[in-house]
Amino acid sequence: MRVLVIDDDPKITALLRRALTFEGYEVITAASGQEGIDMALQENPDLVVLDIMLPGLDGWEVCRQLRQHSTVPILMLTARDEVADRVKGLNLGADDYLVKPFALEELLARVHAMLRRSKQLEEAGRRLRFADLTLDLDSREARRGERTFALTAKEFDLLKLFMENPRRVLARDMIMDRIWGYDYSGESNVLEVYIGMLRQKLEEKGEARLIHTVRGVGYVLREIS
Structure with missing residues (x-):
């Protein structure tokens, strides 16, 4: 170690x-x-x-x-x-x-x-949990309440990053570095696209939003009462 x-x-x-x-x-x-x-x-x-x-x-x-x-x-x-x-x-x-x-x-x-x-x-702790959201790190399966849904490789990595840092505001640049790497040269809005796809899957049955935008900074995983 x-x-x-x-x-x-x-x-x-x-x-x-x-x-x-x-x-x-x-x-x-x-x-x-x-x-x-x-x-x-x-x-x-x-x-x-x-x-x-x-x-x-x-x-x-x-x-x-x-x-x-x-x-x-x-x-x-x-x-x-x-x-x-x-x-x-x-x-x-x-x-x-x-x-x-x-x-x-x-x-x-x-x-x-x-x-x-x-x-x-x-x-x-091979399962990460936040609110009614569960992410199994071995099967790479995601669950919202009783509903299970599939994730692409990048969606899994992105959701895992959020669930490892609940309620912490993650800067956009940091997320890009961790998920796509410092040398990423693709589309500049790739993070926004993936956030949108994640939200669609997380909220497919009308569930409350968990991934929130912090304007000018990045995103945060948290519940809004």
């Missing part, structure tokens, strides 16, 4: 690299917030160890941006043991929080636990 360490302290980075490598993990590192975001999106790590005090983008912003694109487990490190800081990190999407200086054994135990929990969730 691959662990990304985002920390600008070379001593901490070297310590974590040695310890995690000894435990059998592949370790990659980044020394700034932007580099960390880029590596997380490119290398697809299984877990991120993220320091808060970073040059450029701080750990808060890195965590916020990663949660717009990824569900990777995030363990935040900070020198400040303030309740407000812990709450802020968890509200931004961090999964756990460790205060410096930390005992290496505790950090390794938390990493093991987070990766084990992530693996269990992955094995048990």
Whole structure:
């Protein structure tokens, strides 16, 4: 399994690299917030160890941006043991929080636990659910209530992205990058076309709309009461 360490302290980075490598993990590192975001999106790590005090983008912003694109487990490190800081990190999407200086054994135990929990969730959660919508990742079957409907490959990928990020506004460019790739050079309105086709299938029997347009930004999967 691959662990990304985002920390600008070379001593901490070297310590974590040695310890995690000894435990059998592949370790990659980044020394700034932007580099960390880029590596997380490119290398697809299984877990991120993220320091808060970073040059450029701080750990808060890195965590916020990663949660717009990824569900990777995030363990935040900070020198400040303030309740407000812990709450802020968890509200931004961090999964756990460790205060410096930390005992290496505790950090390794938390990493093991987070990766084990992530693996269990992955094995048990082969179905994504939101409201009355279910997406089976093995059969690639979609269901709205009791109604089952088929999806094309791209429709499946697009709906899966939304269901992995419920209630989060997904920017149009991010969706294009994730589903069609950075080098896509096809029709500029391809996303709008696929959103329309997805909505047609999701709302075929008059069901309430779940995929909503956020004007000037992108789209979001959410219920409107």
